[in-house]
Amino acid sequence: MKFVDEYRDRATVETLTTAIRSAVSRPWTIMEICGGQTHAIVKHGIDRLLPEEITLVHGPGCPVCVTSVELIDRAVAIAARKGVIFTSFGDMLRVPGSSRDLLGVKATGGDVRIVYSPLDAVALAAKNPDRSVVFFAVGFETTAPANAMAAVQARKLGLTNFFLLTAHVLVPPAIAAILGSPSNRVQAFLAAGHVCTVMGYEEYLPLAERFRTPIVVTGFEPVDILHGILLAVRQLEEGRADVENQYARVVRREGNAGARAVIAQVFEPSDRTWRGIGTIPMSGYRLRPAFASMDAEQHFDVGHLEARESPLCIAGSVLQGIRKPHECPAFGRECTPERPLGAPMVSSEGACAAYYRYGALNHGR
Template identity: 60%
Template sequence: MTHHNTLPLKYIDEYRDARLVKELAGKIQRETRHPWTIMEICGGQTHSILKFRLEDLLPPEITLIHGPGCPVCVTPTEKIDRAIDLAGRHGVILASFGDMLRVPGSETDLLSAKAAGGDVRMVYSPLDVLKIAGDNPTRQVVFFGVGFETTAPANALAVIEARNRGLKNFFLLSSHVLVPPAIRTLLNEGGGRIHAFLAAGHVCTVMGYEEYIPIAATYRTPIVVTGFEPVDILQGILHAVRLLAKKEYRVHNAYARAVKKEGNPAAKALIREIFQVTDREWRGMGTIPMSGLELSPAWAEFDAEKAFEFRVKKKHGAGKCLAGEVLQGKILPAQCAEFGKTCTPEHPLGAPMVSSEGTCAAYFRYGKYQNNRS
């Protein structure tokens, strides 16, 4: 869009430059000599790919499949049911990010719980929740905090700050997940169907990419740390194609303006201080060992899982929703019989149709499905 009377948006406009995009697309066209399947991990990248229709610029040999990098999408139903359970209780305020409120649990969602009388609040930062807790000392305030390594430092900070402020009524219902174990699972189960990964730039901004080096080597799968704008993504794909052609199974950092090999040491230290690594169930993918974060014993007083008794029972099966297959890149949304029919953003059957990082929402919103139909 035109930015009137202002300077270009730094780090945005130059990465949406039509000339650069054309140049990169040309290079990818010329250098691709083999059919490659490349998975972008992050839902933010999926949305950029669909929003800018980047696949139209790629040669037919390249297939992009979309990964599980949508934190809202991989949050297990049982966890959402627990949040809904808490939201319905007298004396509890449940706060979360906007997307999370619309994701269906096994029976309903948090917005419906709100309409039914629950005190559910949408926040933009976990620190907002501390203010709510401070303002409502007689209520129990639960932050339903989901996310990958990107949101963990801010949630860790909120827990530390809660202790600093002496808050006894702040709790974290956490469903943090980690990217590298998910990549290993996809590669273990994939049977060679994924040839290269675009790693999520923001996750690597926090964590660095040292963890990815052994994965690339062990599974002989190049991993390119990639940003989110059209130029970033095409650069990521170009590097993946080049590494594949040269059979170089290593990590390349194509997002060097944000990512250092070691990541952000201060943020990593915060995560280590507050959380410990644990097994975690991923919606649609099952339990992945050592793939989640939970509050460590020293901070257990803030752990909603320990502070509350839950009345939800574990339910099995997601009905007709094929979110698991979509999240693992096994199918495209349009291959699901419910997509765009019984499952729409207004009436989602599964989380990928809800989240601003969800693959189904991206396909629905940006009209890709129209082409697949015709």
């Protein structure tokens, strides 16, 4: 198989759906980690193809959604500073902080710019030596290599006006936190294929063993997702808890050595607060001491920030798979993509936005 169409082929979808029906004998709850997988599931109605024994729940794999309100407030405070050019991917601009978002800063005269690569921000810093250029480094392990490359490039160019506001989050500690929670109901995971493209999947082996939970590295097309579910169901039915690689056409066990090396050069693991979930130990990246002069949090002292979230938003439960977006009382009422109360309604990978966009109000599972 070489082309995307082949991964959306109706006959293959039917074959896989039939195989899942034959394999399943009792109820199972499976979580897809990645927001891209969530959108594919809702967009293509994959959950409605499954036997009623299978419940899919959506995980915290939308980095925009899990960036803490405190960090959004810090971004807003830095972006509002005179002399700062604040750069970010577009999704982050409308994520609500305690009182306003980055778009609000832009509307009141702040120099907030959308970029398409962190290297664009480095180029801006080179062109504007009298300004401070900050890049909002948001993302899972997938985006970390490009952000690390930007830091290396800025260092190579001798720039002292380039900074990273680092909001990186890591998948394996999030899986451990979900499985370790007393309210957990997840029995198997579809791991995010693109994260494993960078990091490989060796980190998942001790998790599967410790929690006796199958983990299947899975791609993003309907055929990939159904195949990942089939592999997970077979493991559950057979009482196995292995790590399997459905996305073998892209993912290698050891990942991408070059990408991992540049991450390790620039970043080190650190505790991270996840929006709506709380602090998960060693679940993020921070800049290593050798790159600390680029740390926007250190350079721009914005003092103590008191973060406040909408009391209506249940994003924490949605992101942990405890509740579905349409079970939020504010869904489609007080909270819409035009007037979002929480990040999952903003991001292109957010579960609430997916349910709203694809009209999945009747998704009962």
